[in-house]
Amino acid sequence: MGNVPTNAAGQGMALGRVRNLGSRKVLIAYLLVLLIFIAGQVISPGFAAFSNIMNVLNISALLGFIALAQMLVVLSGGEGIDLSVGAMASLGAVMSSQLLNGMDGNLPLAIAVVLAAGFAIGAVSGAGIAYFKVPPLVMTLAMASVIQGIGLVYTNGQPKGMASPILKELGTGRTAGIPNLVLLWIVIAIVVAVFLVRTRAGQTLYGLGTNRLTTELSGVRTRVVTTVVYGASGAISAISGMLLLSYTGTAFLDIGASYMLPTIIAVVIGGISLAGGLGNYNGTVAGAILLTSLSSILVTLKISEGGRQIVYGVILLLLLAVYGRQKSNT
């Protein structure tokens, strides 16, 4: 089940004891996932069936893509948080929908435009934070509102178009029984793991997140890097919007909105210190799977929507109480 992406992501991770501090949290997250599936199977036979597991992973993947954007920002430290990932994903989805207009030939252009727009808007947030010292919380919250507005203007309130056949196949098709999005997620998890641990840029990011002044004094232009990190977060969120579209076929204006809060929770559950500089993507993957499994079992339990939200909220509170307590960075 959920172990597939972790093992893949975990390969490059055996770096040192530091990163293992987070890996205990990841292990607990997977144990909880296991527990949920066992409980689900007992309550409602078929919950732990292969097809349902794949279903849960498929939805987890969508959360996982956007959570990657969140993770990079949190990892970069300086109280980094990106409250605009949901709005950005929505914008990415409606842009993709209109640019593609159901035709595969438009795919390269759509990808390029969506990535560029996401990066540019994210970089504006990053510049505000890095150069004008606007707190990330305020900057990205305001930006989320701006992005929503851009979406409205861009679509005239009524998104047109739809996903192209290739994109639809990516979002809904399966290869050897495994959803294509899950396979894509595995690939991305490996790429991110290699990026974080094996590249100069990835390791620089850990330094930036842990201690800005030390990083600056080491010769890194921290403000430029911060701007780029928020830009990357924007680009990843926007392209994740395209993947949301691949799953749903058509876009609506706040398709990504409901993902914003879960990305933060997934990041925290995954052992990324909210103070920055510690953790890695395999934890976030675990967090995304845990959150999705949790809402899935609550649906299965046939609790009313209101009751489900309450239970979900209480469980999250418990999880964060356990996971969120961490020593702050100096």
Place this chain on the structure above:
Amino acid sequence: MFLLRAKSLRKTYGGVTALRDGSLECRRGKVCGLLGANGSGKSTFSKMISGVVTPDDGEIWFDGEQVRISSPQEAKKHGIIMVHQHLSLIPELSIWENMTLGFEPEGKLGFLNDEDSRKLAERYLAKFAPELSVYAKVKDLSLAQKQFVEIAKAVAQEPKLLILDEPTAPLEQSEVEKLFAVIRELKEQGTSVIFISHRLWEIKTICDYVVVFRNGQTVGAIDFETEEKDEDVIVSMISGKELKLAKNRETADRAPKKERMLEVGGLALRKSGVPLRFDIKKGEVVGLGGLQGQGQEELLLALSGLLPTGGQVTLEGRKLKLKHPKDAVRAGIVLVPGDRHKEGLFLQHDVFLNLIYPQLAVRKAGFFLNRKKLKAEAKTVIDRLNIVPNDPGKVVQFLSGGNQQKVVVGKWLPLAPKVLLLSDPAKGVDVGAKKELYDTVRELADQGTSVLLYASDYEELTGICDRVLILFEGQIVDELMPSDYSEDRFVAASLRSKTAAGHSPIDEAWGEAN
């Protein structure tokens, strides 16, 4: 007749003795100068008198009776008011509100009487800064003006004993004169003043007698009314040593270095100051001495690119533009900063990442990291500096202070720095690690690295430096060669601030005052 008599005050903080035996007698209507080097206990002592710190032992007699002063409020009741070095004004409030805060005149029914408050504030502010309006907000004032407001506030409470802790630090010469005029006026009214300053000319100008602290003890007093104002006597009291010949150093017979490494010109640390000019030869270890906070750390930060100051910096004949630390690091000027936790380390990461980080930062490493090669390099550094434990995977925060500091130095070694800037590197480092650290620095220098070292401890400077520049208020005021090395010379140079070039605002002030 004494107003205050403090006998054998003692204070320890968890095994560290801040004050061993502090005694002082305050005469009515006189100004008592309190002297001593940094950490000699004079601050702790004055805080006890003003109720901020409670003594562990000793007696305080005030106005003829023994008192226990357990809080600043109680001190105020006795008429003892201290103006602290760090100002305590509230920026958002106006001058008059600040000046009367805590002792507002009460009107009918116990309501505050703002009208009286304003008048009181106006009366006392006029003594210092008649040009200021009492309605001005404190946040809009200059540092000197704030200092005046703080002192005016203290004077307005009509204390019997006024303690001024380095009140002149932010003041210009003419402003110091104004302060002195007020102090003289207070004297005439019978107020006693304890005046703390590092500037000898001020002490000689305003004080009637001085009491000297050293290593947490009162070591002596000089009555200027009966005894001579002899600087040499004061200085040797502060330093505790008679003029002593420099230690013979093995470094003395090292061949003089000729090749210029770093030239600095036109670098002004303080706005009003004369720009600094000095150079460092290849393989030379140059010390930065003087009292704490005289610009040594700013100078190091300026050269490391973090604090852009203008001025010309030339490295091996090549002009540098130091706008960002990356400019300095890429040119080969690297900093071992004063606060290793905040500025030098990634505490939560392992020794490996810390040691390779500068290579990532200046993109000496490729995009994909060759971890094998980097590991080997880290291992070499660990062995060379004898970092214990010799495990690159160890998280830095679990290392001892000395080993942490070795990591901070060691991370630069793979870049083969040309100039090594060290800011008090042995702070909080045990003796053994300190020696290893300085051995490494010496070794680097012998291999051609130039070193600029700031250390608060003079013995660290004399132990390793080929020469020492003494800084005072952002200026180089003296240069000591190994033959000059003695604590006395250091203290004298640090306090007296005589320039080789012969022009510094302090010297001019000195001339005026005499």
